[in-house]
Amino acid sequence: MTKATLITMVLASTLATACGDDDAGTGGGTTTSTTSTTSSTTSGATTTSGGQGGGGGAGGGELQVEVLKSFDAAQFQLPEGIVVRGSDLFLGFAFTSAVERFELDGSGETPFSTLPVPANSSGFMTGLTVDPAGDVYAALVSFTGDPVPGVYRVPAAGGAPVLFASHPSMVFPNGFAWDDAGTLFVTDSATGTILSIDSNGAATPWLADPILAGDPTACGGQADDLVVGANGVVWTGDALLVANSDKGLVARIPIEADGSAGAVETLAGPDCAKLAGIDGITQDEDGALVAAINRADRLVRIDEGGAVTTLLEGAPLDFPASVTFAGSGDERALYVTSFALTRALAGEPASPALLRVRF
Numbered sequence: 001m002t003k004a005t006l007i008t009m010v011l012a013s014t015l016a017t018a019c020g021d022d023d024a025g026t027g028g029g030t031t032t033s034t035t036s037t038t039s040s041t042t043s044g045a046t047t048t049s050g051g052q053g054g055g056g057g058a059g060g061g062e063l064q065v066e067v068l069k070s071f072d073a074a075q076f077q078l079p080e081g082i083v084v085r086g087s088d089l090f091l092g093f094a095f096t097s098a099v100e101r102f103e104l105d106g107s108g109e110t111p112f113s114t115l116p117v118p119a120n121s122s123g124f125m126t127g128l129t130v131d132p133a134g135d136v137y138a139a140l141v142s143f144t145g146d147p148v149p150g151v152y153r154v155p156a157a158g159g160a161p162v163l164f165a166s167h168p169s170m171v172f173p174n175g176f177a178w179d180d181a182g183t184l185f186v187t188d189s190a191t192g193t194i195l196s197i198d199s200n201g202a203a204t205p206w207l208a209d210p211i212l213a214g215d216p217t218a219c220g221g222q223a224d225d226l227v228v229g230a231n232g233v234v235w236t237g238d239a240l241l242v243a244n245s246d247k248g249l250v251a252r253i254p255i256e257a258d259g260s261a262g263a264v265e266t267l268a269g270p271d272c273a274k275l276a277g278i279d280g281i282t283q284d285e286d287g288a289l290v291a292a293i294n295r296a297d298r299l300v301r302i303d304e305g306g307a308v309t310t311l312l313e314g315a316p317l318d319f320p321a322s323v324t325f326a327g328s329g330d331e332r333a334l335y336v337t338s339f340a341l342t343r344a345l346a347g348e349p350a351s352p353a354l355l356r357v358r359f
Helices: 003-018 341-345
Strands: 030-034 039-042 045-048 063-070 079-085 088-093 098-103 110-114 123-130 136-142 150-154 162-165 173-178 184-188 193-197 203-208 230-235 239-244 249-254 265-268 278-283 289-293 298-302 308-313 320-326 333-338 353-358
Touching: 063 308, 079 136, 079 333, 079 353, 088 123, 110 136, 136 173, 162 193, 173 239, 184 230, 193 230, 230 278, 230 289, 239 278, 249 278, 289 320, 298 320
Parallel strands: 030 045, 079 123, 079 320, 123 173, 173 230, 278 320
Antiparallel strands: 030 063, 039 045, 063 353, 079 088, 088 098, 098 110, 123 136, 136 150, 150 162, 173 184, 184 193, 193 203, 230 239, 239 249, 249 265, 278 289, 289 298, 298 308, 320 333, 333 353
16 A cells, blocks of 8 residues: 555545534525735625735735535535536535536536545545536546546536546646647646646646655655645646645746747745645736635735735635636636635534635
8 A cells, every 4th residue: 555545545534534523514605805914804794905916817906705605524525626617617526526516606506427436535536627518527536546547527418427538647637727729738746747638538748847746845744745746737828837736836837839848947936935735726817827825725816927915815715726717807706616625634613615706
């Protein structure tokens, strides 16, 4: 049994016993208005002044935060992955391998698909994405190979998933990004590799680099902690931007004319104070990134020069994992999964949820 398998088994068994007294339930509709600095609370609404950054997109001003849907950690309802397809929003629940479909206001929850559940609690589901045809893809981590780790595809109408892509370097698939040609890039957090996947599901290592490798000790963790290197990823047209959770950084990887990877650059970090635990990332309209910092219950903005600004910190964020923008005009908003992993494992009151943030 590998160390990663043992860690995951302990994680899952701890979750099952620690969360029995958790009082999180279903529901939603809680609204909080907030920005990033000094706060005051009145009648359930938190209003703060600040919001640095300027420019377009999520650069400043007051934020309105809504808890669209709360979940029950005691029932393993810990949402990790998120993707939006038109008016449909999909959430992936890490430990049950369930993919559920919602409306954009968090209502109308319906089962969509269930991936295999790794044997002996030796894995979990991570990122979600969708292709132009509407098929949904989910990343499945499996440290023992039972079932096969990799990318699973669910038809647009829902139903049974099929294994779409796998590779020996794909043990801990996590983040997804598509290019305009239909190539799917996936990060692997264990091997520090980015793989490219063609339309037939053939996976090829695109880049493995030390800057993408995980190191739990880099920001104060223990050597035997689970390694989480390359994580969230964004395709910008001429580059991939990739978050490294353990090292607290964002790397920029130019894409050469022949499609190969250029010399890796550091866009932001390494910065343990601001970026340790960086997880999902997404690009705003102004080119800046918005990132979930899971360990710090924080959302940040990273501008094109690498400057980091805190957008939101603390409740209702609870170990935020994935972020995505959806909607247009006044309806455009950021959707966030609160994975709630740390508190759930510690047996503390946890708040797994789907959040919406309006800027």
